Amino acid sequence: MKTMVLVWLWLLVAEALLPVHCQPFSAHGDKSLGAPGPASQQPLEPAPAHHRVTPTITNFALRLYKQLAEEVPGNILFSPVSLSSTVALLSLGAHVDTQAQILESLGFNLTETPAADIHRGFQSLLHTLDLPSPKLELKLGHSLFLDRQLKPQQRFLDSAKELYGALPFSANFTEAAATGQQINDLVRKQTYGQVAGCLPEFGHGTLMVLLNYIFFKGNWCPLLASMGIAPTWCVDLTAKWKHPFDRYQTRKQESFFLDRRTPLRIPMMRQKEMHRFLYDQESSCTVLQIEYSGTALLLLVLPDPGKMQQVEAALQPETLRRWGQRFLPSLLDLHLPRFSISATYNLEKILPLIGLSNLFDMEADLAGIMGQLNKTVSRVSHKAVVDMNEKGTEAAAASGLLSQPPALNTTLAPHAHFNRPFLLLLWEVTTQSLLFLGKVVNPAAG
Known part of the structure; x- marks a missing residue:
C-alpha cells in the first residue's frame, strides 16, 4: 500500500494582532510500538539528541488531538512534528522570556531541558529524518517569507538555517494578492498540485510568513528537482505495506x-x-x-x-x-x-486552549526576528490530506516474528x-x- 499525507502549515506575523476569522519501540530489531522514551534506548549508548524532544512532541500531539476532538465533529488529521517544530523555530526569534513561555507551552520543562538543548533536539530530529535510507526516503525543511523592506536579524536567520534548515525568501507584502498567489503557486508546485489555494489573504501589515508542509507519498521530490523546483519543507516517503493488500x-x-x-x-x-x-x-x-x-x-x-x-x-x-x-x-x-480524507484548521483559537496563548499575545516579544517590537502571530493554518489504498510492492525482507507459520488454520483467524x-x-x-x-x-x- 502507498500512503500519501500532505500537510501545509503557515504562521503569519503582523504588526498587531489581527481579528480572528473562524472558518518504547523495541530495541531488539523489530518495530513493536511503545511510547517513545528512555526505556527503549540501549543502556550503554548515549541517547540521541532528538530523544529530548520526541516524548514532548507526543504529549503535545495528544493534548491537541483532544482539543480538536471537542471542537471538530468529523475527520481529524494533523502532523505533530510539523506543528511543534514550526512553533519551536519561531521561538528562536523571541526574547528569552517569550521563548521560555512558548517552549513551556509546548510542554518542555526548561529546568530539565534548557532551550538550547531543545533546539538541538529538533535539529537532531530533522537531520535524522532526513538521512538517506534504501527503503524510506525523507526530505525536510522550512521556509521564511520576509518582507523585503525589513532587515531580519542575521543571528535569527543563521540559527533558523542551522537548527531547522529554514531558508529565507524575500517578499513584497504591500502587494498582498500577488504575494499570496506567489506563495500559493510555490506550494502547489512543490506538492505536485495536491495543495492549492490554501493560504488566506493577508493584510498590508504582514511582515513574515513562516510555513512548512509535508508530502507523504512515493518518490516525488526527485521529480520536482528535475523540474527545477526546490522543496522548502517536504517529507517524501516511499511507504509500502510490509504485507500489501491484494x-x-x-x-x-x-x-x-x-x-x-x-x-x-x-x-x-x-x-x-x-x-x-x-x-x-x-x-x-x-x-x-x-x-x-x-x-x-x-x-x-x-x-x-x-x-x-x-x-x-x-x-x-x-x-x-x-x-x-x-x-x-x-x-x-x-x-x-480504502479512503481519502483531508482536514483544514485555523488553529489560532485552538492553540491557546492548550496553553499556547503567548503566540498571539500583544506582549510577546519577537524582536529577535526583525529587531522590532510588538509583532504578533495572527493566524496559524494547517492542512493535511491522507490517501490510503492497496497499491504497493512487497518488502525486500520480512520480520521473522511477523511471518506467518505454515501450519496456522486461516479459517479461525480473529x-x-x-x-x-x-x-x-x-x-x-x-x-x-x-x-x-x-x-x-x-x-x-x-
Missing part, C-alpha cells in the same frame, strides 16, 4: 457505520496476515499495528461501538507504553477501508473489521516520532 480482494461496496444507525457503502480492503494486535479491555478498543517495509509504523485504534469518547479520554503516553508491552503477533482477518470510526497514528521508528495523528470518522469525506 486489490482483487477489495470489496467495492461494504458497510462502514458512521454511527450505529448510519451505514455508508465504501470500498473495503481485505487480507489474512500476521500483525501485532491486542484488545484493551480497560479502554474498550482493538489496537492493530501495521508495518511498512521501511522505518514507518501505522497504529490503528478501533473503539468498541459507542466507546470513541472513552478511548479518546484514555489517550495518554502511558496508554501507548502499555500497548507496546502487550502487543502479540496474531493472524488476523483484516478489513480496512477478525479486525474497521467498519466504524477509528484513530490512526503514524510513527517513524528510528526517531520514535509521531509524524501524523488523526481520526477517520467518514472515509468518504475526502
